[in-house]
Amino acid sequence: MEASDIYKCIADTQRLRILNLLEAGPLCVCHLQELLDVTQVKMSKQLAIMKQLGLLASHREGTWMVYTLEEPTDGLLLSNLNYLREAECAECNQLQRDLLNRGKLILRITGNGEDCPEGVCQSANCC
């Protein structure tokens, strides 16, 4: 994978946020949608772009599609996620907030017995 493909990908804030979230664990499309507050179509397209690029993998669980980072995860991507999580900028703060919101989302799902794909809550020991 070429560096410029990675950069083109993460130059889009939404895609960067998605990758940041998935690095913390798998999520299905509807949860990503909720966390980023975007339409279904847009989320689906962004995920397709990144899957096509080889950054994401997905598997079906019932009607859900669960997305994960492709393994082994591209080193350049990881290096940037690590950098940004520590850095100070509007987007960096957003990434940090997203991770907090992910935690809350998973707690909520656990708490009220909402249905969710297996992998998602396994990663937080909740389902």
Place this chain on the structure above:
Amino acid sequence: MEASDIYKCIADTQRLRILNLLEAGPLCVCHLQELLDVTQVKMSKQLAIMKQLGLLASHREGTWMVYTLEEPTDGLLLSNLNYLREAECAECNQLQRDLLNRGKLILRITGNGEDCPEGVCQSANCC
């Protein structure tokens, strides 16, 4: 400066190569042109984009315009340059070759007494 601005910038291989070269020392437009083998117009536009973004600074020396990285250089940019210089990919190899060619260019300028802007060869102790 937002991360996505940096990424959008370095998603273009030419701009990435320019930044990589300038990180090693100042260069004037015509030398950059020669090293990357692009037209004058294109080089000038790329430089203008990056100056506008706040990544580059320039000063005039006679008819030459000498470009340098803006100080302090953006940390995200540096982090990526460092990563890519050690990594293995077509673009990464190009960055390494560019640095070698920069060395040769400066030697040539020195060797045959070609005129060049002060800063350029100072950075290689040649003028």
Place this chain on the structure above:
DNA sequence: ACAGTATATACTAAAATAAGAATATAGGTA
């Protein structure tokens, strides 16, 4: 088979980016 939920795709319109030719500016020198 039918309805409902989650997700993906196709098609179209709008917006942003890049590429090239021509032209302009700025400084140096005869």
Place this chain on the structure above:
DNA sequence: TACCTATATTCTTATTTTAGTATATACTGT
């Protein structure tokens, strides 16, 4: 002043990327 070199800008066209609407598919439960 006139010419030369280096560089920047403008304008036009082509290409790529994004956004939205509508529609399709895949699975689940009745």
